[in-house]
Amino acid sequence: MTTVKCVVWDLDNTLWKGVLLEDGDVVLNEHVLDTITALDARGVLQAVASKNDHEPAWQRLEELGVAEYFVAARIGWGPKSASVRAIADELEFALTTIAFVDDQPAERAEVAFHLPQVRCHPAEAIPELLSLPEYNPPTVTVDSRRRRQSYQANARRRAEQESFDGPSEEFLRSLDLVMEINRATTDDLSRMEELTLRTSQMNATGVHYSDADLRALLDDARHEVLAVTMGDRFGPHGAVGVALLETGPAVWHLKLLATSCRVVSFGAGATVLNWLISEAAAAGAHLVADFRPTARNRIMEVAYRFTGFTEEYCACLGELRRAGDGETQRLHITPAPRPAPDTLRLTAVRLGRVPDAV
Numbered sequence: 001m002t003t004v005k006c007v008v009w010d011l012d013n014t015l016w017k018g019v020l021l022e023d024g025d026v027v028l029n030e031h032v033l034d035t036i037t038a039l040d041a042r043g044v045l046q047a048v049a050s051k052n053d054h055e056p057a058w059q060r061l062e063e064l065g066v067a068e069y070f071v072a073a074r075i076g077w078g079p080k081s082a083s084v085r086a087i088a089d090e091l092e093f094a095l096t097t098i099a100f101v102d103d104q105p106a107e108r109a110e111v112a113f114h115l116p117q118v119r120c121h122p123a124e125a126i127p128e129l130l131s132l133p134e135y136n137p138p139t140v141t142v143d144s145r146r147r148r149q150s151y152q153a154n155a156r157r158r159a160e161q162e163s164f165d166g167p168s169e170e171f172l173r174s175l176d177l178v179m180e181i182n183r184a185t186t187d188d189l190s191r192m193e194e195l196t197l198r199t200s201q202m203n204a205t206g207v208h209y210s211d212a213d214l215r216a217l218l219d220d221a222r223h224e225v226l227a228v229t230m231g232d233r234f235g236p237h238g239a240v241g242v243a244l245l246e247t248g249p250a251v252w253h254l255k256l257l258a259t260s261c262r263v264v265s266f267g268a269g270a271t272v273l274n275w276l277i278s279e280a281a282a283a284g285a286h287l288v289a290d291f292r293p294t295a296r297n298r299i300m301e302v303a304y305r306f307t308g309f310t311e312e313y314c315a316c317l318g319e320l321r322r323a324g325d326g327e328t329q330r331l332h333i334t335p336a337p338r339p340a341p342d343t344l345r346l347t348a349v350r351l352g353r354v355p356d357a358v
């Protein structure tokens with residue numbers, strides 16, 4: 001017997017009592033909440049396929065406190081079989097591992113006709129689902145309980161990656177973009193502080209470094225405070241980014257990277273990261289970046305993944321002081337030289353080298 005890996009729920013008169021568009025304040029059906037939470041604890045994923053307007057239906061799921069349990073939702077007016085197939089494709093699950101719950105016999109018949117491998121249940125079967133053998137995976141590990149969160153994180157990452165595509169390289173090249181990366185001066189610092197404060201969307205650590213914090217590090221031999229400026233054929237963008245890097249012989253530690261949201265679509269974050277990777281490679285050092293997920297900086301996480309940072313373990317991590325807050329992730333890369341950016345002209349200071357004597 002194949003275990004069910006994902007249950008796809010209809011909404012009207014199945015998950016909730018009544019029809020949202022007619023009855024408004026619908027409430028969950030009996031047994032539904034218990035069933036959803038128990039399936040979730042068993043590592044069985046859940047999704048929604050409903051004929052409704054997406055926005056009010058999803059909002060109602062949120063109000064009912066159950067939206068978080070669903071890893072995928074197809075809410076619209078197309079055939080249910082297409083919705084169920086899209087969900088299976090998205091999760092990369094075989095149709096034999098998908099179940100579908102719907103109160104309407106015609107909808108179950110439509111799914112069964114096009115997708116005979118999918119198990120279809122009427123709404124009256126909800127109270128019995130948990131006792132069926134196919135909903136009782138032989139082992140429930142900690143991993144399977146975390147499965148939902150990890151699918152949801154992947155879905156968000158995919159969505160961000162799609163939105164990260166941005167303008168075409170051809171268009172970017174037509175802008176004659178230039179980027180300069182220099183050691184920050186005291187004059188740069190107030191603008192830098194503003195960047196770490198105001199561009200929370202692009203602040204990879206969510207940590208605020210004050211003007212005084214950064215000023216104190218300007219003369220510290222192990223720290224590099226870097227200012228990023230950009231311009232294009234229409235004129236200067238001014239200071240658009242700041243980075244704080246602690247350099248050591250074996251490992252470089254990127255403690256702060258923040259860029260202005262105005263330059264996100266120019267790939268500014270990834271350009272700075274690729275440059276740092278090349279500099280670290282030239283110095284023979286590994287590169288570790290602090291990343292603390294916040295509600296607004298996911299696009300920065302995409303830049304890290306995009307440039308090759310991972311959570312892989314490396315002995316060099318042991319050389320860093322512990323982050324201490326329990327939320328900051330250490331993303332690691334073993335650097336290799338990167339090609340120069342092909343959509344902008346980069347001029348940058350050389351790091352990790354003794355400055356030429358004057």
Ligand SMILES: [Zn+2]
Nearest residue numbers: 286314315316
């Ligand atoms: Zn390392």
